[in-house]
Amino acid sequence: MNTLKAKDLINIGIYSALYFICMALAAFLTGFVTGMILPGFSSILLPGIVGLIAGPVYMLMSNKVPRFGGITIMGILMGLFFLVSGHFAFSFIPYVFCGVLADFLQNVVGKGKSEPMRYLSYTIFAFGNTGPALPLWFMKNAYVASLVRKGKNQAYIDKVFAQISTPTLIICVVVTIAGALLGAWIGSMIVKRHFARIPAKA
Secondary structure (H helix, E strand, O other): OOOOOOOHHHHHHHHHHHHHHHHHHHHHHHHHHHHHHHOOOOHHHHHHHHHHHHHHHHHHHHHHOOOHHHHHHHHHHHHHHHHHHHOOOOHHHHOOOOOOOOOOOHHOOOOOOOOHHHHHHHHHHHHHHHHHHHOOOOOOHHHHHHHHHHOOOHHHHHHHOOOHHHHHHHHHHHHHOOOOOHHHHHHHHHHHOOOOOOOOOO
């Protein structure tokens, strides 16, 4: 009863595609806004903006596929996108890790019925979006080496790291949590109003 069925896999594919579209939209909006107002803050703010925009997709998917495995597969797919799209080599790891943990919290700990656990699950999942940004703080030398291999000059590298500091790491974490919680709330309202009602807290 708890194994993924063919219909579940189809839903996972559909919602993963929608989640990817939300990621692309968030990247465009974040790049545009930060380019105009906060140059150099795109990597810092992007995870939170993705969390905000993609929240409804996640909540809909978790409502349609209330079994362990769905969120994990979505996390793996998002991580693979980072891996094949030219991001830093280890950028895919946070999405895979966060996907498995989010899936465990929602469908094992919360048994798919706890709405607070659903919020926590999505907040964890949203941190998968930090994959491309975390190496800026924690693997600077390796990240710089990867940029050099791609032919980037020192001016470009300095621009990439211009806003990278401990305070901006804290900002990234806070914005990601806030964006994810707000996105989860919006998604929950959409599900309750237009789709099958999310089960009450167990």
